[in-house]
Amino acid sequence: MEAHFDEFLHVPARLSIVALLAPADWVEFGFLRDSIGTSDSALSKQVSALAAAGYVAVRKGQEKRGRRTYVRLTPEGLRAFRRHAAALERIVALARVPPDRPALG
């Protein structure tokens, strides 16, 4: 197994959340829910797990149209996500090396 492969992050719902968060600053909970196609409670559970691991931060906004929740990746979460994505890329790259050529590194 790749050294930087993150078992915790590789859970599909968690990986989807961090992938959606990575290009942005704060992202609204509803956007995450709709993009992943999950329920409020299932998303809330995964966001809480990511927050407990220090990968995401959660903020409640006060708006006229109701309370909106925003989520963002922490610097630690971004580093973990990048490491994990790089590990996945290495796994894919190694599988593409022809069998008669030894893999480098």
Add this chain to the structure above:
Amino acid sequence: MNFQNAQSALDDIHRLQDRTREEILRQSFALPYVLIAALGLFVSFGSGGFDGLWSSVAQGLGLLLYAGVGIVREHRASVRRKVTVQDVVFHIGLIAVLVMIYGIARVAVWALFGLPSEGLLSQGTAAAAVMAVAYVALTPINRRVTRATVALGGGRG
């Protein structure tokens, strides 16, 4: 973890990141916001044709509209990003180009139609209308530059 699983996870990551980037662009360049910003520019730059106080009021109102629409858009956005140095530099460049278009249009309407320098249908009003249209017309370029900035990772927390 086998090759197929890793490839599938990477494909999902790219698809979801693109989803966020597309949402940023969709929100930033929604037609109503672009049109209101263009109206703000028109009111602000077209205000030169009015007398003293009205000129200042219209100019302030136009700038308020232009800046206000950006603030409202950011406040309502479901996906937020930070303003980057590239954004600021590009925006300053865009405004400079628009001011240049305004100046050229002002001279052109004076030379072609002989419009007066003051009044409701003055050189300033006509040039401001050209400028506002140019702002809308430049939106695809603006969008392309923002897409490149977002793709490079600019504006994340």
